[in-house]
Amino acid sequence: MIEAAGILVLGFFAQWLSWRIKIPAILPLIIIGLLVGPISTFLTANGHKFIDGDKIFHQDLLFDVVSISVGLILFEGGLTLKFKEIRTLANTVRNLIFFGTVITLLGGGFAVHWIMGFSYQISFLFGALIIVSGPTVIGPILRNVRANNNINTILKWEGILIDPVGALVAILIYEFIITGQSNEHFTIFALKGFLMIILAGLVTGGIFAWLTYIILKRNLVPHYLRNTVMLGIVILTFAVSDTISAESGLLAVTVLGMILGNLKMEQIKHILSFKEDVSIILISFLFVMLSSRTNVDDLAMLLDYRSLLLFLVIIFVLRPLVVFLSTIGSTLNWRERLFIAYICPRGIVAAGVASIFSVKLSSPELGILSPEQSAEAAMLLPLTFMTIVGTVIQQGLTAKPLVKFLGVGRSEPNGILFLGANEAARFMARYLRSKGISVMLGDTSVYNIREAKNMLLPVYEGSLLSDEALEKVDFSQFGQLLSTTSNTDINILANKIIGQEIGDKNVFRLPSERELKVDKETLPPNLLFNATYDFIGITQIFRKRPKIMEKDVNSMEEFQQVLEENDKILPLFILKPGHRAEPVTPMISSVTEGDRLVYINL
Template sequence: MLELAGLLVLGFFAQWLSWRIKVPAILPLIIIGLVVGPISTLFTGDEGYLVSKGPKLIDGDSIFQGKVLFDVVSLAVGLILFEGGLTLKLSEVKVLGKAVRNIIVIGSAVTMAGGTVAAMLIMDFTLQTSLLFGSLIIVTGPTVIGPILRNVKPNFNITTVLKWEGILIDPVGALIAILTYEFIISGTAGAQIGWIALKTFAITIAVGIAIGWATAWLGNLLINKELIPKYLQNIVMLGLVISSFALSNSIQHESGLLAVTVMGMALVNMKTSNLKEIISFNEDLVIILISFLFVLLSSRIDIVDIELVLTTNSFILFAVVVFILRPLSVFLSTWGTNLTLNEKIFLSYICPRGIVTAAVASIFSISLFQSTDYIIPLDEAAMLLPLVFLVIVGTVVLQGLTAKPIAKLLGVTRKEPNGVAFLSADESARFIAKILQRYNIPVLLADTSKANTREATMQQIPVYEGSILNEEAWEEVDFAQYGQLWAMTPNAEINALACRILGEELVKDKTFRFISNREQETLNKDDYPKNILFEGRADFIAFSHFIRKNPEVKEKQVNSREEVLAILDAAENKGKVIPLFVINDKNFIEPALALTPLEVGKENKFIYLQIS
């Protein structure tokens, strides 16, 4: 019990640490697992430090043993793949750009074929083991790409390609790895890859697809027909995922992973009601599973396994994967696109492997050791997991540390964005967004209210239904063109929280909010916070009343801050003017703030609202 609790605590600590130091969560998860697992044996021996190997501080094999370990890890991986399948919409695949589509199709083929050949030539693996390795290194994933993109801030083309590659390659790559594995293990010790293997492989595919689609159809029916209450929908869907996994495996061995992946893909394309809530629930569940799963799996590795892969050949294989296969796949996939040479070079460099790679490799490793058919040699099976972990840790560390300076060297970092993201899509936010659109300023509204987002859509304002404070928003939305946040909700605490949290993600000191009624009543104007919108002249309620009076949008050329203040302080404007922003010749806006001096230069436009 103590070790199980330790796994959870360490997993949650690793998640917090990844957020704090802005690295993909998989890196601290694996490192902490290695520290409390195999590395700890160097310090726990009876004869002291680095002399004799002692017991592990935490050993995954002692927590879950034999078939229980396989079932726990296999089910956890199934839930991770189900969540990944929920991201794959066929409508998005149809409209993907040529570069992204080719990287998914051509890039995956090049990576798998190249990884297979490299593993055979460099590591002297059998064809079966090499195929498994080649299929496992396909996946990157949004959980590792996202933090790198937020840190590097590359231009729009690179951000778009890497973001969509990460989202789509997650379920697609996992599906390829699962099918490859099924194909390999379907060959018996005598038949190898022959007719029996092909027949078993075909049955596995058919069962997985059939069960996955059938359970998705059932779940869609139960929810859309309101046959279960809303508060039970997430739990019922979780039960269906587990049932799909178990039923598929009971009909055809090892078809469960395929079934749950297909189930997720089918659900998202059936337009199931309340799917956002289901996705959100599964994302939270997957974070919990990942938090303990990867500390558990890392702790299972023995120090001998680490020594096996810390060889010259292993590092040569790593170099081939990163510096030969990735550039080859990118340049072949982007042939004839509008990407520049420097953009292709940077895309060639970024290929961190992620959580799905580690999860699927772990389940394969456990399964291979429990098999009595010995489809691949046991010494190669022992090397497969640590070798994949070497690729994961190596790519995340190397590219996480060097991506930013390389992007600057290649000149592919994005210019300072001039767009505005709004935390709200209500009447006030929509009003300001429409004004900004007149000046060709990119805008994005974000709100959890369906009514508000529906109205924004009707007014042809870009909108995201959900909270941009959540991590998934940064995976689904390209924030590369938004350099400011305007928090305009009626809740002052949420506005302040959003400015504090997103101040680390957006351009520094570019998060602004409504003044609160309490601040207006208790503070002198000179003591107003520095990120208050509209000179602090209106809180949410006052601004809402003001715009309902149909104010006129005014524009005046200004050359200094004094000219702006003169307009605001004119006697005829008392109580009839709300300052909005100043826009310069480069189409950048500066909100009218309470204390911070406006950056007003020559021939800038001052935009304000006036009631006649």
């Protein structure tokens, strides 16, 4: 009990640590698992591990727990794969998916065979495992390095699309191995078994996707039970498919996620919160537990020159080759191509799928492979962990200096993000957009969202504070946040959370009614529009459809003079050269030649 509880607590600590120091969660999860697992044997008198995953779950139970956990992760990956995005993506991204899959599978497979001496079956399975990248890994790196739009867009969409594609290829290679091993020689019967696994996965996933659609369409489940029922459906899909044809469950839940992710239903959006509630717990527990199962001998082998050579081939041979072929005929310059070729960290799906395959194939009791191949399969997990840790550390530490060296960084963003799509926010957003400033509004109100769309304003339909928004919204495009909702507590929370993405000095909010009654010198420095009106007051002003005025203010003295001589104006922004705007606050201190004051006559 204490070991299971310890893994959960350490997993949650690793998640918090990754958020705190802004690195992908997979890195601290694996490192902590290694510290309490194989590395801890050097600190104990009897050579035992502090925590050993093998003591928590026995063989069959371990298979089931890991399989279902990986199935849930793959279901989440399937939800992110939108068919319409594949049709509309640029050629470069489509090429990265195709060449990335083919070259990494074949090149990685041959590299492992020639360098490590593994059999072709295990070698190509490892090649399939390292295909994936993933948005949960690439996202923090992109936010940190602030690369330009070309690089940011290509790497972001590659990470989203290649996760389920890579996982699907790995599943198929795995099924090929186990069906091929079912006879002494590969015969038509093995091929039939392989096709049966694919058929069972596709049909079962499709049937349960249809049933889920009926349940959601007819509202047969109350809202508060939706995530729970969805969890049950995913597990049931996995179990039924695996019963029909062994090892087809992973394919079935991936298909289930892909189909549901492409349904045009409002209820599907709520399923995405499924990963927020369950996936973090599973990921935290799974990877600390699995990395704790690694042995010292496995780690020692990773220090061998062959493992290092394999890592270098993956990073500096296969990835550049993929990018070179994928960008032929594109508009990218050589600096952008070089940076994209340098960035391809591996993530959670790679570790998850490697875990289940390593456990399954290396088990002597199952008798799937020969003893030699079982020993090779046991090395799948540590080799994958080496690739994950190596790529995250190498690219996480060096990507930002490389962006500066190559000169492919993003210029200072001039976009403005609005928390709330109410009347005042819509009014200001439309004006700013007319000045060449990019804007986006985020709201949960159906009415506000509809009105914003009617005004042709870009709007995020949901909470900007959700995990989904933090993953999907490219905050690097926006230099400022204006929190304009009626709830001061929400505004303060938004500034705190999003301030970690774009900087605390770049987040602003409306004052509360109480703050309007105190001395301005005691107020926070980031209150909008000179801290003169709260939400109700500002809404009443904008409902009158006022005309926005502009006036040249070339210095701080001139700006202050305008405010003193015109006490019947509401100052909104300072327009700056280069399509930039800064909101007027009580502590504004930057007014220079060429600036213009944007205001409303009251």
